Amino acid sequence: MRNGARAAAPLRAEVQNDAPGHPVRPLNIEANHMTFPDPALDKIFRPSSVAVVGASDDASRISARPLRYLIERGYQGRIYPINPRREVVQGMKAYPSLSALPEAPDVAILAIPASLVADTLREGAAVGLKGAIIMSSGFAEAGDEGAAMQEEIQAVAREGGIRLIGPNCVGLFATEIGFYGTFTQSIDRDVPPPGGVAVVSQSGAYGGYIAYLASQRGLGINYWITTGNEADLEVGECIAWLAGRDDVKVIALYLEGVRKGPAFREGLARARAAGKPVIAMKVGRSAAGTRAAQSHTASLAGSDDVYDAVFREYGVYRTRTTDQQLDLAEACLNGVMPKGNRVGIITLSGGVGVQMCDAAEVYGLDVAPMPEEAGRKLKKLLPFAAVGNPIDTTAQVMNDMSLLSENIRIVLDEGGYDMIVFFLTTTPAAEAYTIPVRDAILNGLEGKRDKLVVLCMGATKEIRQSYKDMGFLVYQDADRAVQIAGALTDFGRVFAGEVPVAPFLPSPTLAKGGDPMSEYAAKRVLGAAGVPFLTEVLAQDAAAAVAAAEAAGGPVAMKVASADIQHKTEIGGVALNVAGADAVRDAFDRLSRNVRDKAPGARLDGILVAPMAPKGIEVIVGTVSDAVFGPVVMFGLGGVLVELMPDVTFQTAPFDLSTAREMIRRIRSWPLLDGYRGAAPADTEALARLLRDVSIFAAANAEGVESIDLNPVLVLEKGRGVVALDAVIEPRG
Amino acid sequence: MRNGARAAAPLRAEVQNDAPGHPVRPLNIEANHMTFPDPALDKIFRPSSVAVVGASDDASRISARPLRYLIERGYQGRIYPINPRREVVQGMKAYPSLSALPEAPDVAILAIPASLVADTLREGAAVGLKGAIIMSSGFAEAGDEGAAMQEEIQAVAREGGIRLIGPNCVGLFATEIGFYGTFTQSIDRDVPPPGGVAVVSQSGAYGGYIAYLASQRGLGINYWITTGNEADLEVGECIAWLAGRDDVKVIALYLEGVRKGPAFREGLARARAAGKPVIAMKVGRSAAGTRAAQSHTASLAGSDDVYDAVFREYGVYRTRTTDQQLDLAEACLNGVMPKGNRVGIITLSGGVGVQMCDAAEVYGLDVAPMPEEAGRKLKKLLPFAAVGNPIDTTAQVMNDMSLLSENIRIVLDEGGYDMIVFFLTTTPAAEAYTIPVRDAILNGLEGKRDKLVVLCMGATKEIRQSYKDMGFLVYQDADRAVQIAGALTDFGRVFAGEVPVAPFLPSPTLAKGGDPMSEYAAKRVLGAAGVPFLTEVLAQDAAAAVAAAEAAGGPVAMKVASADIQHKTEIGGVALNVAGADAVRDAFDRLSRNVRDKAPGARLDGILVAPMAPKGIEVIVGTVSDAVFGPVVMFGLGGVLVELMPDVTFQTAPFDLSTAREMIRRIRSWPLLDGYRGAAPADTEALARLLRDVSIFAAANAEGVESIDLNPVLVLEKGRGVVALDAVIEPRG
Structure with a gap:
């Protein structure tokens, strides 16, 4: 990382690395490589050649699928089926082993029993293989024996310089080059077209489900990656790689539990610096969900609250459903991301405006009232309209489409809104209106396509598509329309905002594996770090306690100081509101006696004397x-x-x-x-x-x-x- | 109401009507009729004959539409176009006026200027008209003049015995008899088929939007009613009528603000008693939304919190989006409503189970662990499966479909779950699996169709429909699948639960328009009603105050008693923690003096003496x-x-x-x-x-x-x- 010229948005903690007088605190990314993301990922995610180890002729077997998909989908690189028992597999010349290949392939797909993976990687390392996609299961997810095998392949890969995806993953695909290094059956049903979305899923099966739902709606996906057990490559480094690609515009994540926090944050920082929205669906919010996640994956869950904090920090939008996630991903491909949150809501008919105002509040948008002068202009244009905000044009605009255009012009130019959400009822579905309404809106927006315009209408898929083709975001559900506007605004603000600078870190004062600390010791350490405490004096005798109380200038609290005593109150080790020299002396004796009587083995450091707490x-x-x-x-x-x-x-x-x-x-x-x-x-x-x-x-x-x-x-x-x-x-x- | 034999579930407040010794407290339903709902509604919602007043030949006019829809959609009753300037309208014989008709029609549709409505109703009353659907706008929604006109038509209708829908409404339709008494253009695009859903919308335009979205998904709607300004009939009486219909299975509401609370509650009570789920979308949750609602409608908004309370009381499910509402309405038509909330989650692949557990927590379902014995049986059946809950069958079941059936049998029979939510990935989309998987599930459910089964799968619309046709609820989104299961369970519990009995009411003690009350007076009145207060003595002199303090037996609080003094503390009218006879005497004098000095006009009733408050x-x-x-x-x-x-x-x-x-x-x-x-x-x-x-x-x-x-x-x-x-x-x- 230290020589990483590609680091677009360094992790905060790195800042001090260049600061003289402060110790270097390296990124906690387990690295067997010197740059992040590893340039070798280019070869894994966009390979020029691929070996399919364990390629099968039997269509009913999982191991037959990657080769079939590569052939059927027209992979643009060179394919090397490897099967020691056959000369031809699925009509292609097969090789007995990796070492028999005419070249070192960029990546190998391993669809072989877990027990054979380590040796295959050793062979790969010998011929210069750079990456492996390990589909085999039976590793860490399957118990102790599998975990040991996983450690073995990790070691082999690290030594041999091979980056791994998986094991126990469903593979990945790169649409434009036709690389379908996956066995997900979802692409047998339907395949997403090329497009600016990248999907990274920690769940293979659910990743396939996402791909299917995306293809159903024609959402273009250029990269789809399932990370499986993440023995090596994990979601963070994948994000970092995707953030650096021009053919990736938005990144959608399906997370069960991140393994490497620093790499994940670094990935998110890169995406933010590159202006690429990240939309995350992180499961395991609930108690039942967390329990299920732990039994399902071998990953450390981390606290869901902390995920929220990290997502907020990097401007990641968290969705609760895949439907929301795909809607938003699609919107990010086409939509403007406003820097302000003032929304003008326009409706052809009043009722729905209320619903959209409710939604605006939920999604953080401001339905700011129309400025008076703009309102007067609108009223002159449309005498029956409601010209506050929401703006109810009434059906009057249907008689003269230029009114619709002018209305939009006034709302944006004079209303000062950052965006418009326009509810069109089912009007665009009427043949007579489909094109005139669309053109009237386009006219009104001339020279203002930097503003976000979200349309809501009831119409056939074809008609809605004809509006989408003009660059509009189109929804049937009013709540969803407003949600998308709110999410795009969140992204707009994140990308426009300043990235906070991390403070320098001092040298650590506490080493790993230290002893339990007494309250007194903790206060000293934290006090030195800047935490204000009440002035506490550790009195060794009654006279010192009296002097301390006098210095405090009011009633004091007295407590026994001992690292051996956790619950001071229970042994009578605390006295509050002690006032006057006699009382302080008595308390000193009583507390000391209580330690001797009730905690005979405890080492007594003395009695702490402190002023009573102020009001706050x-x-x-x-x-x-x-x-x-x-x-x-x-x-x-x-x-x-x-x-x-x-x-x-x-x-x-x-x-x-x-x-x-x-x-x-x-x-x-x-x-x-x-x-x-x-x-x-x-x-x-x-x-x-x-x-x-x-x-x-x-x-x-x-x-x-x-x-x-x-x-x-x-x-x-x-x-x-x-x-x-x-x-x-x-x-x- | 008192002679209302149809009252299935009386409002709580009615209970005491039959109780001797308690005053009768009639339902606060403004009634110009003696039964609720009015039997005349049968004629309005299912008329045998209809007059269309103001029927036009000009297809571009709103007033042309109801007649056109009635003709085009094959209304089964008799149609009488009324237009004094034409003999034929849209190919039908036209009449000059209501009085010229050969019979009194069941209902008249009024698509005429507002100013003509009152006279038309008078004419209708003379010929025995029972109902009118008033589409005309320009009434209460349009200002004071319109409000006066609305009052006039209310009076005319009351006197003439005509029930009104509207004015300013978009009308209604009854699908099975082809009665399209509406001008909503949404049905020009697409019309919902007949089916067990009834829609009541306070917004005409949005009501049309709902109808369009319903027809898009093929959801059957037997009744669709927009209520407009609700000069007479409002949403509550509509619900009550719908609750009594066998051809209504579920009621969907779109509410901006109910006008008549008691009638609304009575309607909901009828629906609950009839076991008919009510699904409400109530807009105006937010500050911005409430403001928009007030400017848009003439209705009193009421507090949104109170709506939530009323919905909870009658088991109404509140949705936030139309999408949710229609999904749930469809589910209510087909789904079982479980009485318990234990859900067994089954997946063909692990990852999604976590997501569904999260959703279960949100929607009130209990992902209870599998009982041990059932788990053992499952494990025997499927050695690689995760047999807790969620149950991850793994793809193993794909090789032997009987395993799938047996799995379901064990989960329901031995697991004791109230329902199953089953995530099938995209497997049903594969031709080889579509029918086998469906049949295997059906086999597993033999004899158990009283259990709720919700399926989640990625597949084409046609394949999903083929599963729906077997009576399954089918969703693509995992969160939605669980939400529906939760909502159906909520209904199941409501319908299985006891309806609380209202307490008897005593005679009122405070009449309308009473004077402001002092704290002392309020405490006396509420004390008599059962509210415990500290024993307070109103002392007229110091001696009485001392006696009261002695009786209290500890330190007392003393306060000046005067209806004229709102802020006692500010004039020095309160003394706390007063102990001992001398102190009480002093305080009495000081407080009295403070009233004389600082509130010279105030009438002093005396000084209240009460014990200091206990801890609580x-x-x-x-x-x-x-x-x-x-x-x-x-x-x-x-x-x-x-x-x-x-x-x-x-x-x-x-x-x-x-x-x-x-x-x-x-x-x-x-x-x-x-x-x-x-x-x-x-x-x-x-x-x-x-x-x-x-x-x-x-x-x-x-x-x-x-x-x-x-x-x-x-x-x-x-x-x-x-x-x-x-x-x-x-x-x-």
Whole structure:
């Protein structure tokens, strides 16, 4: 990666690599190659030659299909069937082995028993094979024995310089060159035409299903990749490769669980930098779904909330159904992506406008009222129209199509809207109107094709297609029409927005496999990293405790300090609101005695003396080490109620101050921090600094820290800062 | 209503009509007829003869269409075109007026200028006309003048005994008798076939759109009704009529805002009693949508939350898109409605199971694990299968179809599931499998067709239809397949469930147009209705205050009592935590003096003395008088945080104790009341009694009370009751 000239949008964590005085923190991409994505992927996804190992003549066998598809679909490269028991397979000359070939093929398809894969790869490495698509199953998905075999083929491939797709995958196809290196039967039914969509699916069978649904609607797919067990290549590197292709305009993902978080993020960063929308369907949101996912795949699931955070970070649009995903992919091929969210809703008849306003709210669009002057102009044009927003033209425009054009002109030019969603009822389905309505809309849009126009109409497939052919997005369902407009706007904003710069990371302070830490130790470490705590004095004797209490200048809290005691309250190790020298002395003696009596083996470091907590709003700040994405910061409102109605948000670490500010504003109870009902605003700037500092600490110490808990953190009045009352660090490893 | 023998499921509020000692509270259905629904609707929705007033020869005119549709579609009754300027219209003998007809037609379609409608109705009344479908616009939707005209035609119709549909409606059709009394152009494009669906739409244009989308998918519609301005007939009475028809199996509604709440509820109650699913799309959820709805229709919107409450009460399924609505309507025609929610998910290939589990959670289905014994049997049958739930048969079943049948048998018989959702990938699309797979499923289901089976497959329309023809529900989208299963289960539970019995209502205590009430007066009235308050004494002098404080037995709160003072705290009219005789005496004097000094005009009733509030969980209980549905009880958690993250639920009043218990369990913070994290459970039974009593009071005093606020109500420990600390009653009228 360090010499990777192709890195279009580096991962945040890399930024410090060039910063003097900071240690280099390499990308956590397991690499047996020096660039990302590996240039060898060109040969795997667009091979000039392919060997089909295990090619069969028996049409009923899975192993017969890839060869048949390659032949039937007119693969433009050279095909080498390999079958030691036959001279001819499916009418082609067959070779006994990879080493018998006249050249080293770009890629080999392995449709052979799992037990034969390792040796075949060894043979491939010897002849200079660069890639293998392993369809064989019986690896990690099949238990311990299979997992061992998978490790073996990983090692063989790494040593031999072969990149792997699979095993246990359904293969891939590249439409334009006719490379159908797959056994998915879905392409026996129907094949997607060429087109700007790329599909990456972690599920082979469902990937085939997506391909079928896409072909049903004529949606063009240039690349379709199933990744199977991801013993080597995983979804992130595939995305990175696709992001660099001119013949890919939009990337659709079907995810069960990403294995390599950093590579996945890097892939998404590349796609964003290249202005390529990524639309993800990630399954396993629910408890039942997560359970099913774990039993189905060998992958680490990671937390679904963290996926949402990562998707938000890179502007990935998450859909819940394949139908939505394909609609949106199609729209991304043709649609404009607005940078603003003001939508003008036009209808030929009033009723549906309400429905579309409801949808606009759901999908983040602003049905801003028509400016007065524009409204007057519209009213002059169409006296019976409703000229607010939605704009109900009434059927009057049907008598004079120029009114329709002029209406659109006024809405866009004078209304200042970023886009139009136009509900046309079934009017375009009437023969007399099909072409005039279309032309009137085109006239109204002359010189404005940079604006997004989404049409909703009831009409035959052919009529709708005739509108699509003019570059319109066309839907029958009003809700879907608005959803697409909202999604394209989300992409428009992401691509127009600035990519936040990652903060530099300091050297780690906690190594992997450290001992459990006491609260006191955790506070010292985090205090050094910028987290404000109450001034705590570790008093070794009563006199020191009294002095500390006097310095605090008010009632104090006293707690026993011992790494051996987890639950201080239970052994009588805490005293609150202690005021006056005598009381402090008594408390010191009582607490010390309680440790001796009730936790006899515990090592007592002393008694902590701290001021009582000031008044503030309780929040919680924490980090977790996500199995896939590493350190993630969690922030939310505190208190018992939010356990029942959680109000938390996640952000992968590290991040900068502006991201921290956004994070604070994301929770629903944000107004509580902003001065709710006349209360003084809380110090949200200090809170943002705390979040940033925690994120940097967690990222720098990713190896040594499993989780951090600051609960509660009090956010004081504006200008008075924040203070964490408790700290727990769980070491890692 | 009182002599309505057809009343299958009476409105709750009617129950007390037969109860001795309780006043009769008639249904608030504005009735110029004595039965509900009016038997005259038979003549309007299924007429034997129709007059088309204003029938035109000019095909370009809206007024030409109903006659043309009636002729073209082969209406089975007698048609009388009426046009004083022509002898023949569209090839039929025309009459100059209604009075010139040889018979009184069952219904007249009025496609004439608004100004002519009233006189035409007068003429119709004279000849004995029973119903009119008024397509003319320019009434209440067009401003004050139109509203006055609408009132006139309402009066004419009432006096003349004519029921009206419209004005400003697009008409209606009854498919089987070929009655197309409509000008919707959508049926020029395509007409829905006959079938068990009835559509009632408050939007004419969108109603036409729904009809078009239904015809596109071949969904059968026997009745299609647009209600326009609803000057007389509104959606509720239409539902009631449809609920009584054997040729209606499911009712689909498109609602902008119901005008007559009681009639609407009565209609829904009839549909539920008749076991007919009602699927509603109600627009105007969002702020923008509500604004658009108000500018578009003349209807009162009512609160969208209250619609949700009413839908829940009658088991109406609310969809957000027309696509969902039509899918579900079709499913209701063919599908079984399970009484339990245990779903067995079967897939031919693993990946999609996770997605379907996610969907099951969203749609309320339980992906319960396979019982062990059943799992063993399955594993014996299919050694490579995943036999939990989802059940992944693997492609093995493709080699021996009997395995597929046996699999289904085991899942239903031994798994105890209420339904199966089966994902078949694109396998049925392969010619070799289309029929074998279908037959294998049918075999497996022999004797079990009472179980719901939903199939999901990628295949051509024709192949999917061949499965539908065998009675299966078939979808391409996995999420939709599960959604339909969930919705059918919701209906199954509603129809199997008991209809709660309404409590008896006492006589009202507050008349319409009462004076503003003081807190003290509100507490007395509500206290008499069963709401527990702290014992409050209204002390006229200091000695009485001291005596009251001594009786309370602890520190007391003291407040000035005056209907003239709204904000007691601001004038120094409240003293808290007052302990001891001297302090009470001082406080009495100080509070009285503050009233004299700071609110000199106010009439002081005395000083209220009450014990300080005990510890409990703060909730809020209130009622509002919904513009459409009348008194509605609101219940939710109290405190400042829930203003930002509301946790409230609504229920129309009155209701019984079991409904009150359900209501309490509906809020998300219910666990807080149930003894959260080791806390003692709160007295939720006392809370349920309070909610029921408030609902009865609000219903009995619907005329006199606009709203009630009990905020906060403290829910004490179990067995210790509840206590309301404050009470506000806003009088009505």
